[in-house]
Amino acid sequence: MWRNELRDRLLAMAKRRGFIWPAFDIYGGLRGFYDYGPLGSELKRNIINLWRKYYVLGEGFAEIDSPNLSPEDVFRASGHLDKFKDLMTVCTSCGAAFRADKLVKTENADSLSADELWEEMKREGVKCPECGGELTKPEPFNLMFGTHIGPKGKGERAGYLRPETAQAMFMDFQYLYRYFREKLPFGAVQIGKGFRNEISPRQGLIRLREFNMAEAEIFFDPEEKDWPGFEKVSDENVRLIPNTGGELLMSIGEAVQKGIIRSRALSYFLGITKKFLLDAGIDEGKLRFREHLRDEMAHYADDCWDAEVLLSYGWVEVVGIADRTDYDLSRHMEYSGENLKALRKYPETREIEVTEVIPDYGKLGPLFKKDAKKVAEALISLGPDIAGDITVSADGKEYTVPESAYRVEKVKKKVSGEEFIPHVIEPSYGIDRILYAVLEHNYKEVIDDGETYRILSLPARIAPIKAGVFPLMAKEGMDKKAMEIYEMLRNEGINAFYDHSGSIGRRYARMDEIGTPFCITVDYQTLEDDTVTMRNREDKRQERIPVKEIAKKIADRIDGGIL
RNA sequence: GCAGGCGUGAUCUAGUUGGUUAGGAUUAGGGCCUUCCAAGCCCUCUGCCCGGGUUCAAAUCCCGGCGCCUGCACCA
Structure with missing residues (x-):
């Protein structure tokens, strides 16, 4: 387990080098909000692009981009207005806060209104579990940020910042269904911001009030038990924690066969998730999939498996893969009056x-x-x-x-077929949490000659900077030559960094610290035969290659995933 | 939201029985030197979390806020 000092040093590095900065810092900061600095932004973009590679290119899902702010109707239908809140009660003597529904003995207490719950509390004589003091009347605390859309007065509508990106994909179902030429299954994805007014955000990027998420909604026919492409992942071994207890290590295929994961569709995305996370740099030994307990499930979910990674904070959810059944489409049908069904066509009319x-x-x-x-x-x-x-x-x-x-x-x-409401499987990825986990899982410190040497072993494809370009010394034209190579790489679409200050070792060290996989050095020999050394971050070995081949060599290794 | 601990340049830190221009190291920038892994020398920039109070005088004492960490609660 990580000591917190190590985490502190990682966070200090991340701040110093421009990965993560506290937002609004000059005004004292605000919990639950962070800025991504230049390296953080690039890293985030690379992780998102890797995600796109899986979901948009790999699965052929369609990406949409919809507003962060939504009118109230949406969340009335989605259930977030009613369910995405808790009734809080506070002790008048010790100040402790509790979820009121957890304090009463009644069944289904979570479905009671504030007034009903208050009556029940009085009837049962509920007192503060901490000190026995009097409790206040429960007040709802909704986790959504509310605002007004339009000018105050007549045209004004209540609005909320979305707590998840999913709703737009349900609301756009008809468009998407036609876009996919009325054939199931198909998937839609959205990458964007979500907002939750967390009571007490902690733990840096792990709990944010404004966060980045990448979600896919896969619409399918509930009668189509099989899942195309299932074989691609059925041999993947995963660590599973089913809600019946215990921990299992087995292949996806076996887990489905034994009924541990209930649907092939759901299990497929467990497999895809594992592959994606490992590609992004998550340590396989610190990854597991845990099934939600029944009472832990969100209001819309029927079954849910989380991908959890082991961090210095403990096991943290980074991906939730939920079976939302037909909940969302049914609700939007009910509230909007629109038909959000699909047609199961017969082979012939x-x-x-x-x-x-x-x-x-x-x-x-x-x-x-x-x-x-x-x-x-x-x-x-x-x-x-x-x-x-x-x-x-x-x-x-x-x-x-x-x-x-x-x-x-x-x-x-x-009759050409029968109508049905599609079911939805939703893999939902917390990009910020993944990004942070990638940092923790790849941050290493080596004590060398009494000095702490830091290496961030990011996979080449997500490293913010792909290559450092240095002159061995900034003289005799080596600096000029290095600058030319630096510009050439950027023109080739490779994010590079030029540096001529200090000793060559110091420059390598700076690159190692931020996870740059390659360093190109122009030396005296370069001036004679137009070759340079290319150094690998992980083993510090160098190879000598012609200047002409630098870009291709780097590009090959990024795509090939050598690191 | 509650309780406890903490808050000095980008980082680490010295300095608190209140008392001169808050000291150092690292980093960063510039220069000299240097033929491949944080070498050396010179110069330079950045600081007492914010606000109020006590006092002749506050980094230091008191109160409030903000932030960070831990626990509870909450969330996923």
């Missing part, structure tokens, strides 16, 4: 016979006037097993429909 009740509106109209429509609907809802004069009730009133006002008939219909 079928002609089926159905027995239907067919009201005779020509008779019903004169009989029931304004109520005719309601009566007809009530009649149809009785189903085809009716005969004779029928009494139906609508809106509390009874109507007698004579036999002559309807008929029951077999009719032929063409």
Whole structure:
């Protein structure tokens, strides 16, 4: 386990070198908000691009980009307005705060309103568990940041900063469904900011009030149990902690076969997640997948596995892979009145016979006037097993429909498929947490000659700077030559860094500290034969290569993932 | 939100029975030197978290705020 001093030194380095800075620092800072400095921004971008490589290029999912701020309706439908909050009660004598629903004995206490809960607390005589003092009436604390959209007054609407990027992908379902030419499964992704008004953010990048997330929503037919591409990951070994207890090490395929992971679709994204995290530089020995306990699940989830990484803070969730079933689409259908269903097409259009009740509106109209429509609907809802004069009730009133006002008939219909609400699997990645974990898992200190030497062993593909370019000494044209190479690399799209100050060893050390995988040095021989040395961060070995080949060599190693 | 600990340049730190221009090291920038892994020499920049109070005088004592760490709670 990490000592905190080591973490402190990593964070000091991250601040000093421009990875992470406290936001609003000159005004004293604010908990839960950080700036990414130049290296941090680049690192974040590289991690996100790696994620895109998996989800957009790899899976063929479609990326969308939607507003951070949403009108209230969205969260009424999503459930965040009601559920993404806690009723807090505070002790009047010792000041301790509690979730009020955890203090009462009633079943389903979390579904009670503040008033109901307050009544229940009084009835049970609940006192402060800490000191026995009196508790205040529970007050809701919603974790969403609220604001007003539009000018105060008539045009004003309540709005909230989104606590997750997911909702837009549900709201855009119809567009996406058409974009994918009405074929399931398909996936949509969004990379962006989420906002949560955490009561007490701690632990640096681990709990932020404004954070970066990358989410995918994969829509699929719940009857399609199989998952395309499942074989790609079925041999991946993973450490699993199912909610039935215990810890298991087995392949994805085996876990599905034994029913430990309930769906192939869900398990597929466990496998993809593992591959992505390892590519990003997460240590496999510090990675596990843990299934949520039933009472731990978010309000929208049916099953959920978290990817957790071991950090100096303990095991921390970095990815949540949830089966949201049809919760979101159903809710948005209910609240918006729109049809968010997909069609399960039959191989060919079928002609089926159905027995239907067919009201005779020509008779019903004169009989029931304004109520005719309601009566007809009530009649149809009785189903085809009716005969004779029928009494139906609508809106509390009874109507007698004579036999002559309807008929029951077999009719032929063409049916091309059946409608259903797709289910959704959601892998949700916390980019900031992943970025921090990558730093911790790759930060090393070596004591060399009594001096602490720091190396950040970032995978080459996510390292913010790919190559340092130095003249051995800044004279006799070596500096000029190095500068030329530096510019050449940048023109090739390789983020490089030129440095001629101090000794060559110091410059290597500076690059090692920020995770630069390669260093190019121009020496006297370069002036003769146009070759340079290329040094590898991990083993400090050098090879001599022609200037012409530098860019290609570096590019190859980044894409090939040598490091 | 509560409790405890902490807060001196970018980093580490000296300095608190209140008492001159807050000292050092590292880093960073400039220069000299230097033929590949934090060498050396010279010069230079950056600081008492913020606000209020006590006092002739506050980095030092008191109060509040902010931030960091730990625990509880919360969140995922």
